[in-house]
Amino acid sequence: MKKNKKLKRLVLGFLGIAVFLGIWQLAGTLGWVSTKILASPTDVVATFIDKLTNPKPDGSTLPQHIWASLKLALIGFGAACVIGIPLGLTMGFFKGMDHFFNPLFEIIRPIPPLAWIPVILLILGIGTTAKAFIIFVAAFVPCLLNSYVGIKRTRTTLINVAKTSGATDMQIFFKVGLPSALPMVFTGVKVSLGTSWATLVAAEMLSSSVGLGYMIQRGRTIVRSDIIIVGMLTIGVIGAILVFLLSLLEKKIAPWRNKK
């Protein structure tokens, strides 16, 4: 019964993708859209396989692009986690921290990440640091916000249990607040990862000679929609893989949530 359902779901999922690809392919062969403007799926696959080893026409092979982008996104994302999570948790738990940082954060929060680009360029130039910083800015907010809300939602009774057991504030923070907040922290991290991956293209459009964003940008300049699409799909697939890896980690860290 359960296996059947899973199979059905899998089949339907594949069917969805297949129908989409079919229509896309037909659009080209039946001449609805010029294949010059929109490359067909078969072209895209061919380009994908070719790009695995061929640096032409944009200067680097696909793995090189992926590696460059991944490095950039992970630096920005990593920094956002390392700073955003502890800050969010301590702000949510310790009143003084909250009062000190909250007004500042409320002002910074509504500024869209892309609005940071000019000032970042002015200060940091156009190197890797600048690009990583843009990703950091985008990824930082969901990390901080979810950690903050997560720890604030710690059940008062659980805090009271710890207090009546003689726990210190620090023990309550680490043993009660932190584990309570963990599911939301993870949600924040997942959103952050998605955001950093999505901001990548914008960051790499600044100025790059390598990276998936650069590859897409380059594809547009030389009018090669197959390259653009390979770049887009690669971003999509890698984003999905990263989020999947995070869910695995989440299950490992929070085993009590699946022991029903």
Next chain:
Amino acid sequence: MAEARKQITVKGICKSFQNQEQSLQVLQDVTLDVNENEFLVILGPGQCGKTVLLNILAGLESADSGTVEFANGTPKYGEIGFVFQRYALFPWKTVLQNVEMHHKFQRVPKKERREQAMHFIRLVGLDGFENAYPAQLSGGMKQRVGIARAYATRSNIILMDEPFGALDAQTRYQMQDEILKIRSAEKTTVIFVTNNIEEAVTLGDRILLMSNKPSSIVREYVPELPRPRQNTDRAFMDLRNVIAQDMDLAL
């Protein structure tokens, strides 16, 4: 009964809460004594401030006015056991970890705190479940963990806040027997809060009736019933009816 030694003296406790520009008076002049090693039941209708009163006794909240005096000096956190309303177990901790938490916070060495925790897990009849997570337990079992955890503090005062309120009638009766058994094994003062008259009469050495908000203690009963008490007993039913009438009056 021989003159009992007073353990806690509560005098004139008042407590109100400020909620969006209006003030809610919950406790008004609550005065009571708690004797050493007695099983004191505080019986009151829903929302009358029973939890607030226990929180004040435990030091989790402070009264607006009035005093709480302990014969052996005001206990620090960790020196009063508290069984919370609706379980309050840590979902990410196993039964054993939940019970040994108190000792862990006090940095008791692992081996010793394991032994202590296992002693109380056996006492509440949960041996074999020490590595289960709360989500895997039934309501009655969860509350057993809460009781074991409170007793594991080894304090001589244990507060119980409607511990069986969320249980079905069958489990409730069973847990009432259980709590009396535990109590004969571990001599402590128990302050037990409930809104269930029958439960109060089954358990209490003494019963204090609380009125509706703003609440105070309005009556005291000392059931002269032999234990184990049967709710089919004449005297049991009489007392139950008296309390039920008083409760209606008090509301």
